[in-house]
Amino acid sequence: VQAKELLNNCVLFGSLQDDIAQRMKETFDLEFLKTSTLDQFGVRCDPHHPCVILPVTANSCVLSVKKMVSHLQQEDVVGSLKETFIPRTGPTSVFGLDTIAATTTEVVLTSSEVDAMAVSQETRRPAIALPKGFSSLPQEALPSLERFKTIILWFGDDVRAWEAAKLFSKKLGSKRCHIIRPSIDDPGPVTALTQGLKLSTILNKARPISHDSIVSFAQLRQEVLSQFLHSEQVAGVKWKRYPVLNKLLKGHRRGELTVFTGPTGSGKTTFMSEYSLDLCMQGVNTLWGSFEINNVRLGKMMLTQFAQKNMAKNLDMFDIYADHFQNLPMYFMTFHGQESIKKVVDAMSHAVYVHDIAHVVLDNLQFMMGAGGSEWSDRFMKQDSIVAACRKFATYMNCHVTLVIHPRKEKESEDLTTASVFGTAKATQEADNVLILQDKRLTSVRGRKYLQVTKNRFDGELGL
Structure with missing residues (x-):
């Protein structure tokens, strides 16, 4: 109204x-x-x-x-x-749908309203725009797109837009999706129009999605060029509250697996809460799986970190901060305690499909090992299967998975290392990043707590 x-x-x-x-x-x-x-x-x-x-x-x-x-x-x-x-x-619905005749079977899908209007004006072809840019494709919008036999995704030459186009093509059905591959010569519709390029010529370059398991360098060529041209975007989303992480990891990227460990009681969940919140506040759609503490406690912690105030002493401001926090793309799994990895992966897959999740946090692996009545003797085999499932999910779904794993029992006086992660070496071998929260406050008068990066597959830089 x-x-x-x-x-x-x-x-x-x-x-x-x-x-x-x-x-x-x-x-x-x-x-x-x-x-x-x-x-x-x-x-x-x-x-x-x-x-x-x-x-x-x-x-x-x-x-x-x-x-x-x-x-x-x-x-x-x-x-x-x-x-x-x-x-x-x-x-939650697409822009421009009412401009298209009911008998139309082909449409151009863009990431902004002005792009859709530019395509329609210059090519006379039906065009619509995603409701929330290329950050997400809401499930509510899918029924209105069912009638189209061919959907051309034109999001421009931005690396993040290109990743979104490939992800959304799976959601819409890859057999009916055509994509305009990123290149300097084929920018987004508005950019192309302002550069004096002919939009119809670029549209004619749209090609169907190829087989998932076969690719040639000719198909990779423009993506490789984009990696060079947009190195900052390729590095990922930067943290605002943890600038040192930007120096070491360069950014948070889709499709990676991060293993995070630290001593019991060192504050792993507290750190991971703010670590993920920082990214979520910058538009990274996030799904939390907290098996150790319930979602109410986690939400209370996150809201405090979001407001950066003691909310218990500022209850008059609760609604203000809660309203803003509620608008963040943050979601929570309802699992608590022991749960099977199959159910967890099913929930993760659903969340990626419905909410376009880009970051999943699983806290922690040990709670997924306890379900199913397995014997204690095969706990390592079970852990390896969970790590493999997370690795496969991160790669196939192009979603970053952060997996919290408790360390082995070590001497309190010794620093944790990559080898300290519980289980076999598979977890750290499969991981793209290994983060360790070192806590020396209980073993030294001047002890401190700090984060250590012990593996970084993106460019190899390590440090504290």
């Missing part, structure tokens, strides 16, 4: 005088779009306030809107743009 009221209070660009419409376009970087294109997609504006409304509709019903407001710094000077969604949870 609120979204519909907001839309009704605004007008189509076509109803504005030409000079006013042009000024609004320039304010919101839409000058490359024709007024007829904006009207076709139902885009409206408020000429009295620097505001543009992008509606998401289905069968002429308004489901949600994106509101863009311009904060002008000086008269006639473009300032910053602020985006908000109504409802606040954001859209």
